[in-house]
Amino acid sequence: MFNGKLNRVQVDPALQNRVNAYNKYGGWGSQCNAVTEFKTTIKPLLIKNQSGLCAYCGLDFNDGIRQIHMDHIANKANHTTVIYNPDNLVCSCPRCNMDFKEDIETVTNCTSSDYSKWEFNIVHPYFDDPADFFEYDYITPGFIRNKKGINDVNRRKAINTIRLFELDSDYLLSKRKEKMFYNSVPKSISDIIIKISRYKRR
Numbered sequence: 084m085f086n087g088k089l090n091r092v093q094v095d096p097a098l099q100n101r102v103n104a105y106n107k108y109g110g111w112g113s114q115c116n117a118v119t120e121f122k123t124t125i126k127p128l129l130i131k132n133q134s135g136l137c138a139y140c141g142l143d144f145n146d147g148i149r150q151i152h153m154d155h156i157a158n159k160a161n162h163t164t165v166i167y168n169p170d171n172l173v174c175s176c177p178r179c180n181m182d183f184k185e186d187i188e189t190v191t192n193c194t195s196s197d198y199s200k201w202e203f204n205i206v207h208p209y210f211d212d213p214a215d216f217f218e219y220d221y222i223t224p225g226f227i228r229n230k231k232g233i234n235d236v237n238r239r240k241a242i243n244t245i246r247l248f249e250l251d252s253d254y255l256l257s258k259r260k261e262k263m264f265y266n267s268v269p270k271s272i273s274d275i276i277i278k279i280s281r282y283k284r285r
């Protein structure tokens with residue numbers, strides 16, 4: 084949400100065709116070659132596409148996050164037709180994936196066979212531009228709120244997204260402030276500060 088609207092990612096059409104056969108309940112857990120190949124192919128593409136940041140909260144995957152999860156924007160239990168649709172996949176931190184999002188329903192309308200026409204109750208990382216939903220308070224660095232003057236549907240989406248991923252939590256505010264600080268000083272200095280802050284007394 085803090086990295087702008089994401090570019091869409093694609094895998095080789097032949098691989099996509101093979102893996103689409105597993106667009107069914109439980110298909111994501113399949114041990115077959117097509118599924119394994121798809122996961123190992125798309126995961127690094129997603130991470131690169133997201134500049135190494137969680138698609139939801141913007142935490143840096145290099146910032147002490149133990150695991151990078153792949154998350155289905157429309158959950159895979161209720162929406163089996165899009166389990167392997169790259170537009171429905173992002174990489175996220177375990178906190179956003181496991182603690183907050185889990186299998187909650189994010190889809191409000193899936194009557195179209197075209198996933199890009201579905202409607203969601205959260206800001207969609209590929210189809211929505213976060214700049215249309217959120218604004219930052221520059222007086223309190225790191226603060227985020229729903230944008231003023233947007234229509235009711237979008238305002239609800241913005242508020243729901245902030246609440247769901249606790250984007251205004253003290254934890255994330257301090258993380259964003261830290262990042263803004265490091266981005267504001269020359270890299271040679273921020274590297275030294277990071278080294279000192281990670282130094283453990285023996």
Ligand SMILES: [Zn+2]
Nearest residue numbers: 137140176179
């Ligand atoms: Zn996250």
